[in-house]
Amino acid sequence: MKNRITELFSKKKDNLLNVYYTAGYPKLNDTIVIAKALEAGGADLIEIGIPFSDPVADGPTIQASNKVAIDNGMNVSLLLAQVRTIRKDVKIPIILMGYLNPVMQYGVEKFVKDASAAGVDGLILPDMPIHVYEEEFKELFHQHNLCNTFLISPTTSEERIRKIDHATHGFIYAVSSSSITGAKGEFTQGQLDYFKRLKDLKLNNPFMIGFGISNNASFKKAAAYSAGAIVGSAFITLLGEAKDLDSEIQAFVKSLKG
Amino acid sequence: MSKYTVDERGYYGQFGGAYIPEMLYPNVEELRQNYLSIIESADFKKEFDLLLRTYVGRPTPLYFANRLSEKYKTKIYLKREDLCHTGAHKVNNTIGQILLAKRLGKQKIIAETGAGQHGVATATVCALMGMECIVYMGKVDMERQKPNVERMRILGTKVVPALSGSMTLKDATNEAMRHWINNPTDTHYIIGSVVGPHPYPDMVARFQSVISAEIKSQLQSEIGNPFPDYVFACVGGGSNAAGAFYHYLNDEHVTLVGVEAAGKGVDSGESAATTALGKIGVLHGSKMLLMQTLDGQVVEPHSISAGLDYPGIGPMHAHLFDVGRVKFVSATDDESMNAGIELSRHEGIIPAIESAHALAALKQFEFAEDDVVVVNLSGRGDKDLETYIRWGKY
Numbered sequence: 005m006k007n008r009i010t011e012l013f014s015k016k017k018d019n020l021l022n023v024y025y026t027a028g029y030p031k032l033n034d035t036i037v038i039a040k041a042l043e044a045g046g047a048d049l050i051e052i053g054i055p056f057s058d059p060v061a062d063g064p065t066i067q068a069s070n071k072v073a074i075d076n077g078m079n080v081s082l083l084l085a086q087v088r089t090i091r092k093d094v095k096i097p098i099i100l101m102g103y104l105n106p107v108m109q110y111g112v113e114k115f116v117k118d119a120s121a122a123g124v125d126g127l128i129l130p131d132m133p134i135h136v137y138e139e140e141f142k143e144l145f146h147q148h149n150l151c152n153t154f155l156i157s158p159t160t161s162e163e164r165i166r167k168i169d170h171a172t173h174g175f176i177y178a179v180s181s182s183s184i185t186g187a188k189g190e191f192t193q194g195q196l197d198y199f200k201r202l203k204d205l206k207l208n209n210p211f212m213i214g215f216g217i218s219n220n221a222s223f224k225k226a227a228a229y230s231a232g233a234i235v236g237s238a239f240i241t242l243l244g245e246a247k248d249l250d251s252e253i254q255a256f257v258k259s260l261k262g
Numbered sequence: 263m264s265k266y267t268v269d270e271r272g273y274y275g276q277f278g279g280a281y282i283p284e285m286l287y288p289n290v291e292e293l294r295q296n297y298l299s300i301i302e303s304a305d306f307k308k309e310f311d312l313l314l315r316t317y318v319g320r321p322t323p324l325y326f327a328n329r330l331s332e333k334y335k336t337k338i339y340l341k342r343e344d345l346c347h348t349g350a351h352k353v354n355n356t357i358g359q360i361l362l363a364k365r366l367g368k369q370k371i372i373a374e375t376g377a378g379q380h381g382v383a384t385a386t387v388c389a390l391m392g393m394e395c396i397v398y399m400g401k402v403d404m405e406r407q408k409p410n411v412e413r414m415r416i417l418g419t420k421v422v423p424a425l426s427g428s429m430t431l432k433d434a435t436n437e438a439m440r441h442w443i444n445n446p447t448d449t450h451y452i453i454g455s456v457v458g459p460h461p462y463p464d465m466v467a468r469f470q471s472v473i474s475a476e477i478k479s480q481l482q483s484e485i486g487n488p489f490p491d492y493v494f495a496c497v498g499g500g501s502n503a504a505g506a507f508y509h510y511l512n513d514e515h516v517t518l519v520g521v522e523a524a525g526k527g528v529d530s531g532e533s534a535a536t537t538a539l540g541k542i543g544v545l546h547g548s549k550m551l552l553m554q555t556l557d558g559q560v561v562e563p564h565s566i567s568a569g570l571d572y573p574g575i576g577p578m579h580a581h582l583f584d585v586g587r588v589k590f591v592s593a594t595d596d597e598s599m600n601a602g603i604e605l606s607r608h609e610g611i612i613p614a615i616e617s618a619h620a621l622a623a624l625k626q627f628e629f630a631e632d633d634v635v636v637v638n639l640s641g642r643g644d645k646d647l648e649t650y651i652r653w654g655k656y
């Protein structure tokens with residue numbers, strides 16, 4: 005079975021851009037417009053966040069977008085319907101990212117099945133423990149041809165990184181610093197050393213670097229060590245301020261990739 | 263090990279575990295690997311016991327409430343956690359955790375607080391140990407619990423308002439977790455109840471278990487039998503109840519009663535009665551019972567008592583509810599305020615409004631005259647004076 009994520013990584017191994025945004029933000033149905041504009045602008049992957057009332061790993065920007073999205077009425081069923089619409093046009097991989105609770109209430113099995121049927125290629129559930137994935141859901145993900153991405157951070161031990169690499173299918177999400185999400189300034193030497201350490205581990209899965217990537221300079225730096233980078237908060241800020249989503253998103257993606 | 267305590271993987275039946283983003287994993291794992299060996303070491307026990315005795319004022323009295331007993335036509339004993347230094351049971355846990363944090367080589371402490379009791383108890387032990395302390399508190403709670411904010415500040419703690427979400431306890435907990443993600447190596451997070459990722463619920467329950475250990479020996483010397491017929495405790499996250507129940511869990515003939523806050527009524531839409539309104543879910547790092555919408559968004563609870571104003575109950579209680587070992591009931595704002603006044607008038611003890619919930623539930627039971635009923639009086643009412651005054655019906 006083909007999966008758009010594994011296909012992408014088998015063809016292209018560097019300078020990949022993955023853009024995160026919160027479903028249902030700024031307006032409920034913007035999810036669709038944004039996905040199309042991202043593809044048109046040249047993004048390589050799309051990561052859509054399922055809003056949650058208590059996003060503990062997120063900084064103020066993404067927290068605020070979650071709240072707006074929930075107030076707009078976004079939920080898992082609606083998002084899956086939007087993904088089906090998006091899939092009529094958009095060809096690049098779509099990843100859904102979400103805290104476990106909303107997914108659990110929808111039903112993890114049903115979610116995996118329905119997401120796959122809607123055209124989703126991979127999931128990121130950052131608060132799902134590895135052992136729970138391996139014991140309860142790995143088979144299910146495989147059956148439904150979904151990739152699964154785990155996170156690592158600068159404090160993750162090498163032993164644990166190997167374990168995460170083993171449990172991951174698709175790509176690993178390397179968090180750039182010990183922090184919650186949010187746009188930051190330049191990378192420090194310590195961060196660059198960490199990226200290099202990861203690169204030198206020669207993991208089975210490619211890894212993408214996220215958190216704190218906001219412009220072409222930080223994108224290029226991160227991409228120099230990895231398969232590419234993930235932009236989130238900076239993009240959410242743009243969405244919140246944009247007058248014309250389509251043109252501004254395309255311009256943003258182009259400026260990121262340079 | 264009992265079927266009611268945590269298993270080696272961190273679960274209580276289907277509840278518990280460590281559902282945390284990877285950024286928190288090293289901190290929580292470090293704690294998991296070390297907590298048992300540290301708290302079971304002779305040197306830790308010695309220091310913990312000494313501080314509980316000479317600093318907290320333990321053992322707290324088990325007081326036979328004569329006039330209240332007459333009124334309810336049974337034998338009511340109050341476990342006087344309200345007489346602990348800082349005014350509530352919370353300090354049992356903060357003493358334990360700060361000694362643990364020191365042994366893990368941590369230099370800084372963070373905590374969340376709702377009513378401010380856990381915040382004050384944390385600020386107190388940080389002052390005692392000379393450690394830097396930051397407490398997150400919802401902006402709304404800072405306004406309704408001003409004296410506790412100032413107590414923390416006097417003790418040298420920095421109180422940071424949680425401005426996200428509903429700006430109450432759950433949001434303060436989110437902010438503390440975010441702080442911990444941002445400061446993973448030198449900081450220990452002192453969680454204030456039996457919630458959070460494993461090993462927190464088990465660790466906090468162990469530190470609070472001193473309550474039931476004392477009740478047992480006090481009843482033994484008082485009435486020649488360590489087993490009461492009932493133990494009542496209020497349940498916010500569940501730490502004072504966990505402590506009061508702990509050593510009775512396997513004694514099935516002791517009826518354990520957890521009292522939740524019904525707020526304005528279980529079906530009023532303004533309640534914190536999780537066992538009645540909640541479903542299994544994941545929040546703050548564990549599978550617990552959680553008040554939430556059908557979409558899985560956490561619902562804002564309501565209780566007149568800030569300490570019970572939490573949308574879930576910890577995994578141990580969720581399990582005890584699930585298997586029927588603990589009977590869960592609830593008391594409304596009104597019932598609890600009345601019970602607080604009743605205790606004040608009958609025994610000369612003004613209870614914390616949280617603890618008044620446990621007292622209010624007595625009315626829902628029919629006791630035999632020779633039943634021995636222990637109520638865990640988790641805290642004193644000083645912090646709640648303003649709420650009593652606003653209530654006004656006394």
Ligand SMILES: Cc1ncc(COP(=O)(O)O)c(C=O)c1O
Pocket residue numbers: 350351376377378379380454455456496497498499500501502503568569570614616617640641642
């Ligand atoms: C006096 C008192 N009792 C009870 C509680 C509720 O917490 P728990 O359920 O963890 O005992 C609080 C919390 O602030 C409190 O201050």
